Amino acid sequence: MKKMMMGSLLSQSQMVLTRVLLLLLSFTSMVRAKDHFYDFMLKETNFTKLCITNSVLTVNGSFPGPTIHVRKGDTAFVNVHNQGDYGVTIHWHGVKQPRNPWSDGPEYITQCSIAPGTNFTYKVIFSTEEGTLWWHAHSDWTQSTVHGAIVILPAEGTTYPFPQPDEEQVIVLGSWFVFDVNKHLHYDLSVGGELPGAQAYVINGQPGAFFNCSNDETTFRLSVDYGKTYLLRIINAAVDSELFFAIAEHNVTVVGMDGSYLKPISTANVAISPGQTMNVLLTANQPLGHYYMAARQFISIGLADVENATTAVIEYRGNYTAPSTPIFPSNLPSHRDIEAGNGFLSRLRSLANKEHPISVPQNISHPMFVVVSEKEIVCPNRSCVSLDGNRLSSAMNNITFQNPTTDILLAYYRDISGVYETDFPDYPKWFYNFTSDDLPNNTVIPTIGTKVRMFNFNETVEIVFQGTDVLAGAQNHPVHMHGYSYYVVGSGLGNFNNETDPKSYNLVDPPELNTVRVPKNGWVTVRFTANNPGVWLWHCHLIRHQTWGMKTVFIVQNGDTPETSILDPPPSMPSCKSSFVNYIEEFKNSDGLQLVRMRGM
Numbered sequence: 001m002k003k004m005m006m007g008s009l010l011s012q013s014q015m016v017l018t019r020v021l022l023l024l025l026s027f028t029s030m031v032r033a034k035d036h037f038y039d040f041m042l043k044e045t046n047f048t049k050l051c052i053t054n055s056v057l058t059v060n061g062s063f064p065g066p067t068i069h070v071r072k073g074d075t076a077f078v079n080v081h082n083q084g085d086y087g088v089t090i091h092w093h094g095v096k097q098p099r100n101p102w103s104d105g106p107e108y109i110t111q112c113s114i115a116p117g118t119n120f121t122y123k124v125i126f127s128t129e130e131g132t133l134w135w136h137a138h139s140d141w142t143q144s145t146v147h148g149a150i151v152i153l154p155a156e157g158t159t160y161p162f163p164q165p166d167e168e169q170v171i172v173l174g175s176w177f178v179f180d181v182n183k184h185l186h187y188d189l190s191v192g193g194e195l196p197g198a199q200a201y202v203i204n205g206q207p208g209a210f211f212n213c214s215n216d217e218t219t220f221r222l223s224v225d226y227g228k229t230y231l232l233r234i235i236n237a238a239v240d241s242e243l244f245f246a247i248a249e250h251n252v253t254v255v256g257m258d259g260s261y262l263k264p265i266s267t268a269n270v271a272i273s274p275g276q277t278m279n280v281l282l283t284a285n286q287p288l289g290h291y292y293m294a295a296r297q298f299i300s301i302g303l304a305d306v307e308n309a310t311t312a313v314i315e316y317r318g319n320y321t322a323p324s325t326p327i328f329p330s331n332l333p334s335h336r337d338i339e340a341g342n343g344f345l346s347r348l349r350s351l352a353n354k355e356h357p358i359s360v361p362q363n364i365s366h367p368m369f370v371v372v373s374e375k376e377i378v379c380p381n382r383s384c385v386s387l388d389g390n391r392l393s394s395a396m397n398n399i400t401f402q403n404p405t406t407d408i409l410l411a412y413y414r415d416i417s418g419v420y421e422t423d424f425p426d427y428p429k430w431f432y433n434f435t436s437d438d439l440p441n442n443t444v445i446p447t448i449g450t451k452v453r454m455f456n457f458n459e460t461v462e463i464v465f466q467g468t469d470v471l472a473g474a475q476n477h478p479v480h481m482h483g484y485s486y487y488v489v490g491s492g493l494g495n496f497n498n499e500t501d502p503k504s505y506n507l508v509d510p511p512e513l514n515t516v517r518v519p520k521n522g523w524v525t526v527r528f529t530a531n532n533p534g535v536w537l538w539h540c541h542l543i544r545h546q547t548w549g550m551k552t553v554f555i556v557q558n559g560d561t562p563e564t565s566i567l568d569p570p571p572s573m574p575s576c577k578s579s580f581v582n583y584i585e586e587f588k589n590s591d592g593l594q595l596v597r598m599r600g601m
C-alpha cells in the first residue's frame with residue numbers, strides 16, 4: 001500500500017528521468033570494465049640468500065614477480081615471453097575465467113608449455129572476484145620463484161565493505177631453495193623418493209633475521225604511522241607448506257579470502273594454506289617501536305623443513321629510540337599447533353548481503369565423495385628408494401593422475417580420443433575406516449590413469465573430501481579447484497557420517513574459497529554450480545602431492561546457448577610437440593573451407 005502511494009507521488013517525468021538514469025548507470029558500468037596489458041619476461045636471475053647464490057627462473061628478474069592491478073570485472077592480457085631455458089605455463093589462481101579455459105594455464109590440462117624463445121598471451125577475464133588473488137607458474141616446481149600478486153579493487157563507483165584503509169601492502173609468503181629445485185625434483189622422481197624441502201620461507205622475497213647470512217638487507221620492512229589502518233594482502237605462495245602468520249603485539253582483522261569478502265574476524269594469528277590469500281586489516285595502535293611480523297611452517301605430519309621463523313619488520317615512524325631487536329610475536333603458533341591451524345575454518349562466514357550476495361546450491365544433483373590418500377606404486381625388482389623399494393605417490397579416489405602428452409582441453413575440444421578417460425569415480429570403490437591407524441594393504445596401491453569426471457552444464461555439485469591415514473600418511477590437504485570458487489559448507493574430524501554431519505552444514509553464509517584444507521583424518525564438504533563450461537583441474541596445492549598425482553580434472557560441458565559455451569580458442573596455443581598436429585589452427589581457419597594445417601612435420 002505505502003509503496004503504491006509513494007509511486008503515485010512521483011510525476012511521470014520524474015519516472016522517465018529515473019529510467020534514463022538507470023539506463024545510463026548500467027551503460028557506464030559496462031564501459032568502465034577496462035583492459036590491461038602486461039608483458040612478462042621469463043628469465044633466469046641470480047639471487048644470493050642464506051649465503052648461497054642460486055640461479056632461478058623469474059618474471060622480469062624480480063622475486064616475487066610483478067603485481068597485476070585490476071578492478072572487478074576488468075580483463076588483463078598478459079604476454080609471457082619465455083627467455084629462459086625451461087618450458088613454462090602460468091596459472092591465474094582463483095580467477096574464474098568464465099568460458100575461457102584456454103587461458104587457465106595448468107600444463108597438460110589446458111595447454112602445453114610455452115617453449116623457450118616463444119611467447120603466449122593469456123587473456124585473464126575477471127568476473128565476480130574482488131580482493132587478492134595471485135598468479136604462478138604451473139609446470140613442475142617453477143612456481144617456487146615464478147609467482148606474484150593480483151590486486152582486484154572494487155569496481156569503479158563501489159567501495160570496500162569496511163572502512164577505507166589508509167594504505168595497502170602486498171605480503172607474499174614464499175619458499176626458498178638453495179639449489180636448482182627442478183633438477184632435484186626430476187632426480188627424486190626418477191628414484192621414487194621424497195621430494196625436495198625448502199631451506200627457508202620468505203616474506204616478499206626476504207628470509208628475515210634468523211637465517212645464515214641474515215643482515216639488514218635480508219629483511220622486508222614496512223613503515224607505519226601510529227593510528228593508521230593498513231590492508232595487508234597476504235598470499236601463501238610457498239610451494240609445499242601451510243604457514244602460520246602473526247604480528248607481534250597486534251591482532252589483525254580478516255576481511256576477505258581467495259577473492260571474496262568475509263564477515264570480519266579478529267584474530268591473533270592466521271594459518272594460511274598454499275594457494276590461499278587473505279585480506280587482513282592491521283591497525284597501528286601500539287607504542288612506537290619495531291615489531292616482527294613472522295611466518296612459520298605449519299606441519300600436520302613429519303618434521304618441519306625449516307625450523308626458524310621467517311621475519312619482516314613493522315617500524316613505526318616517529319622520533320623515538322628503537323630497541324636493538326624488534327619484538328617477536330608470542331602469538332605465532334608452534335609448528336604442530338593443529339588446533340590453531342585447523343580451528344580457524346569454522347569461524348569463516350561470507351558477507352551474504354545485498355551488495356555481496358551468495359548462491360549456495362540447496363538441492364544437489366551431482367553428489368561426490370572423494371578420498372584423498374598417500375599411495376605407493378610398486379617398482380619392478382623393488383628398484384625405487386621408498387618403502388620396501390617402491391615409489392611414493394598420492395591419489396584421489398584411488399586414482400593417481402597421470403599427465404597426458406596432449407593437453408586435455410585440446411583433446412576434449414577437438415574430440416581426440418586416447419588422451420583421457422571419463423571414468424573418474426564419484427565414490428570410492430568401497431567405504432572403509434578411512435582414519436584407522438591400521439589400514440589393510442589393499443588401500444595402498446592406486447590405479448594409475450588420466451581419468452576425468454564429466455558434468456552437464458548447471459549441475460549442482462557437492463563434494464565431500466575425506467582424508468585418510470593410508471601409509472600412516474594422515475595430514476592436511478589444501479585442495480584447489482580451477483575455474484570456480486566453491487562454498488565450504490562443513491568440515492569435521494574422523495570419518496564423514498552421511499546421517500549426522502550434513503545437519504551441521506552452514507547453507508546460509510558459508511565462505512566462498514578456491515582452496516580449502518581437508519583436515520588431517522577429517523573431512524570437508526564443498527558445493528558449487530557447474531556453470532562455467534571448460535576443462536578444470538582439481539588438485540592438492542601441496543606441490544609434492546600434486547606431483548605425485550593427487551589431482552583430477554572436471555570437464556563441464558557446454559549449455560544449450562553460445563553464452564553458456566566455451567569461447568573460441570585463441571589464434572594459436574603453444575604446441576605440445578614439434579611433430580604434433582596443430583588442430584586449433586585448423587579450427588580457426590575453417591571459414592567454410594576444410595583446412596588442415598600440420599606443424600613441424
Ligand SMILES: *[C@@H]1O[C@H](CO)[C@@H](O)[C@H](O)[C@H]1NC(C)=O
Nearest residue numbers: 038039040041059060066067
Ligand atoms: C617487464 O620487462 C619489460 C622489458 O624488459 C617491460 O616492457 C615490461 O613492462 C615489464 N613488465 C612488468 C609487469 O613490469
Ligand SMILES: *[C@@H]1O[C@H](CO)[C@@H](O)[C@H](O)[C@H]1NC(C)=O
Nearest residue numbers: 043044045046047053054055
Ligand atoms: C649467475 O651466476 C653464475 C655464477 O656466478 C654466472 O655464471 C651466471 O652467468 C649468472 N647468471 C645470470 C643470469 O646472471
Ligand SMILES: *[C@@H]1O[C@H](CO)[C@@H](O)[C@H](O)[C@H]1NC(C)=O
Nearest residue numbers: 079081117118119120121572
Ligand atoms: C610472439 O609470438 C608470435 C607467434 O605466436 C610471434 O609472431 C611474435 O613475433 C612474438 N612476439 C614477440 C615480441 O616475440
Ligand SMILES: *[C@@H]1O[C@H](CO)[C@@H](O)[C@H](O)[C@H]1NC(C)=O
Nearest residue numbers: 209210211212213214307308
Ligand atoms: C635459528 O633459531 C635458533 C633458535 O631457535 C637460533 O639458536 C639459531 O641461531 C637460529 N639460526 C640462525 C641462523 O639465526
Ligand SMILES: *[C@@H]1O[C@H](CO)[C@@H](O)[C@H](O)[C@H]1NC(C)=O
Nearest residue numbers: 050051178199200211212213
Ligand atoms: C647454515 O650454515 C651452516 C654452517 O655453514 C650450515 O651447516 C647449515 O647447513 C646452513 N643452514 C642453512 C639452512 O642453510
Ligand SMILES: *[C@@H]1O[C@H](CO)[C@@H](O)[C@H](O)[C@H]1NC(C)=O
Nearest residue numbers: 249250251252266267268269
Ligand atoms: C588479541 O586477541 C586476543 C584474543 O584472541 C586477546 O586476548 C588479546 O588481548 C588481543 N591483543 C591485542 C593486542 O589486542
Ligand SMILES: *[C@@H]1O[C@H](CO)[C@@H](O)[C@H](O)[C@H]1NC(C)=O
Nearest residue numbers: 288316317318319320321322
Ligand atoms: C627527537 O627527540 C629528541 C629528544 O626527545 C629531541 O632532542 C630531538 O630534537 C627530536 N628530533 C626531531 C627530529 O624531532
Ligand SMILES: *[C@@H]1O[C@H](CO)[C@@H](O)[C@H](O)[C@H]1NC(C)=O
Nearest residue numbers: 432433434435436437438495
Ligand atoms: C576407526 O579407526 C579409529 C582409529 O584407529 C578408531 O578409533 C575407530 O574406532 C574406528 N572406527 C570404527 C567405526 O571402527
Ligand SMILES: *[C@@H]1O[C@H](CO)[C@@H](O)[C@H](O)[C@H]1NC(C)=O
Nearest residue numbers: 387388438439440441442444
Ligand atoms: C602389508 O605389506 C607389508 C609390506 O609389504 C607387509 O610387511 C605386511 O605384512 C602386509 N600386511 C598385511 C596385513 O598383509
Ligand SMILES: *[C@@H]1O[C@H](CO)[C@@H](O)[C@H](O)[C@H]1NC(C)=O
Nearest residue numbers: 398429430442443445446447
Ligand atoms: C585401487 O586400485 C588398485 C589397482 O586397480 C586396486 O588393486 C585396489 O584394490 C584399489 N583400492 C581401492 C581402495 O579402491
Ligand SMILES: *[C@@H]1O[C@H](CO)[C@@H](O)[C@H](O)[C@H]1NC(C)=O
Nearest residue numbers: 457458459529531559560564
Ligand atoms: C541454471 O540453474 C538455475 C537454477 O537452478 C536456473 O535459474 C538457470 O536458468 C539455469 N541456467 C541455465 C543456462 O540453464
Ligand SMILES: *[C@@H]1O[C@H](CO)[C@@H](O)[C@H](O)[C@H]1NC(C)=O
Nearest residue numbers: 367369431432496497498499
Ligand atoms: C551413507 O553411508 C553408508 C556407508 O557408510 C552407505 O551405505 C549409504 O548408502 C550412505 N547413504 C547415502 C544417502 O549416501
Ligand SMILES: [Cu+2]
Nearest residue numbers: 477540542545
Ligand atoms: Cu595433499
